[in-house]
Amino acid sequence: MKHIVVLTGAGISAESGIKTFRDADGLWEGHDVMEVATPQGFAANPELVLDFYNQRRTQLLSVKPNAAHQLLAELEQQYKVSIITQNVDDLHERAGSTNVTHLHGELLKVRSTANPTDIKAWQTNLNLGDLCANGHQMRPHIVWFGEDVPMMEKAITICETADILMIIGTSMQVYPAASLMDYVPQNTPTFFIDPKPNMASNKNINVIAERATIGVAQAIKLIENL
Structure with missing residues (x-):
């Protein structure tokens, strides 16, 4: 075969x-990719980044x-x-x-910020305070620029x-x-x-x-x- x-x-x-960021001069759904798709962006404003991926996740679940x-x-x-x-x-x-x-990576999964192998399926919003079993914040299971x-x-x-x-x-x-x-x-x-x-x-x-x-x-x- x-x-x-x-x-x-x-x-x-x-x-x-x-939609993807390459459609609009480095912007992804109106956001600078460096703000929402880098470890530095997450460190600077985790709430913005989590909200951005929550919106992407919601969008994904609405399409076929x-x-x-x-x-x-x-x-x-x-x-x-x-x-x-x-x-x-x-x-x-x-x-x-x-x-x-x-x-x-995968939008419908999240992982621990402390352990990249601690991965979970996730279809709802991910918020600050959503922790792994060891007490660390969860993040989108996405390979960001620089990773x-x-x-x-x-x-x-x-x-x-x-x-x-x-x-x-x-x-x-x-x-x-x-x-x-x-x-x-x-x-x-x-x-x-x-x-x-x-x-x-x-x-x-x-x-x-x-x-x-x-x-x-x-x-x-x-x-x-x-």
């Missing part, structure tokens, strides 16, 4: 109604997976599929994908076994995630799906300049003919 590795970014969730998420889930009927996502939403899982690695990406080694291992690579809705400009392409075996058929692609087609890379819901369907037809 061929192994399809899928790298996804903000573009795949945009059609479900989830789109056709692109669903098509990727259905691929598991024919292929081994590993999804590596930069997104912090759970739309891949809700669509039915069973093998999802979140590089940048290590703990799932990176797992993602590299997955990419090293790819037979086919799909890249959906990500510019592949944010590191270390952007380096994952380098770990895929040489000459692996690659499908790059983005309405404004920053990559050109060549003998191994098929660029599909479409939004995710259209481009994923086109890529799957091409994969079926490989």
Whole structure:
């Protein structure tokens, strides 16, 4: 069974109604990302940061997976599929994908500020005074700018076994995630799906300049003919 590795970014969730900071000159829902997505921002104003993610969590619970998420889930009927996502939403899982690695954390989880392995599922508001069992404040389970990406080694291992690579809705400009392409075996058929692609087609890379819901369907037809 061929192994399809899928790298996804903000573009795949945009059609479900989830906005990202890259859409508006470094602002994320009107906030400077340095205020709401860094350890320094959390230290300076934890209440602002918690409120920001509470709003994002509420928004996430109001949207649904789109056709692109669903098509990727259905691929598991024919292929081994590993999804590596930069997104912090759970739309891949809700669509039915069973093998999802979140590089940048998960919005519907929180963790202890003192122990990064003390992680809990969380769907309601997280407030100051919500503590772990050892009495430390809980924080969003999000990889902020300047923090290590703990799932990176797992993602590299997955990419090293790819037979086919799909890249959906990500510019592949944010590191270390952007380096994952380098770990895929040489000459692996690659499908790059983005309405404004920053990559050109060549003998191994098929660029599909479409939004995710259209481009994923086109890529799957091409994969079926490989």
